Amino acid sequence: MRILSGIQPSGRLHVGNYFGMMEPAIRLQNEGEAFYFIADYHSLTTVHDPAELRANVRDVAVDFLACGLDPNKATFFRQSDVPEVTELSWLLSTVTPMGFLKRCHSFKDKTERGMEATHGLFAYPVLMAADILIYDSEVVPVGEDQKQHLEVTRDIALKFNNRYGEVFVIPKSRIRDDKAKVPGLDGQKMSKSYGNTIEIFGEQKPTRKKIMSIVTDSTPVEAPKNPEGSIIVDLYRLVASEDEVATMETDFRAGGTGYGDLKKRLFEALWDHFEPMRQRREELLAAPDYVETVLREGAERASASARPTLERARKACGIR
DSSP, X not given: OEEEEEEOOSSSOBXXXXXXXXHHHHHHTTTSEEEEEEOHHHHTTTOOOHHHHHHHHHHHHHHHHHTTOOTTTEEEEEGGGOTHHHHHHHHHHTTOOHHHHHXXXXXXXXXXXXXXXXXXXXXXXXXXXXXXXXXXXXXXXXXXXXXXXXXXXXXXXXXXXXXXXXXXXXXXXXXXXXXXXXXXXXXXXXOGGGTOOOBTTOOHHHHHHHHHTOOOOXXXXXXXXXXXXXXXXXXXXXXXXXXXXXXXXXXXXXXXXXXXXXXXXXXXXXXXXXXXXXXXXXXXXXXXXXXXXXXXXXXXXXXXXXXXXXXXXXXXHTOO
16 A cells, blocks of 8 residues: 655644644554655745745654654655656646636635735645655545545546546545644644644743643633533643543533643643654754755655656656
8 A cells, every 4th residue: 555645844843733644644654655745845835935945844854753754664755856746747737627726625715814826826736636646646644624635636637547548546535533633722723824833842931831822711710611622621632641631521520620720731741742752853953964865765765656657647648
């Protein structure tokens, strides 16, 4: 089974990134042939400072390795180091109906929030399709909110195959579990776009301050509180044992414990959960040559896999 997933280097990685994409990807590297890439081409729709982009790519690479990605099990690389992807994107664009792209929610949502309506943003799903199809990917883990892009990829592949023959493997989605729905500080989905994130490797004091700022109601300390739908409980559930979660829910319902104390408990659990990864991250930051070697060797393996697929597509189209 060949697995494909990517992550954008659009800023410091947060708890939502970890439980939504990184942790499931790290588990999947033991189940099949995994290809994981840093989507720097995609990030050009939002990151326009070259130095910032380079720093973001480095940070994503270090963070992913610190969190447990094993380059001996997974092919890990920069998207831009595999030029075959952008050529395939053009070939796919020649069979992609405008209607497919106009129906994509992501373009509408981002432009409504004020992002410039560039061709890159509009054609984003075509480049994503190239990312997936060029490695003959069979399984693509996605969250519920990303299902549409995978369906567009399947539709584009089918259009190409119908016109030129059986060139592409048609990938299947694997919907991530509820851990992908990580709430932010304000209760919305955790996202850099909403400014409601908790960084995985943030400094201790700012991280504590963020957690203490989680939005709660005005229920007094002595009164019972409802744990259902609580941001505190939902985040705690990601890093605590079942018994610890049950204890917190009991404390909510019993009253006598204020939100401040419950937030402190959440902070301690989150901080302890990522402590081994912080230590590994410090080791990686001290070995930048190792990180660059991992990305370079990953790109070589990815290109070796991509070239036959691109050649099939070129030949099918009549491009020598």
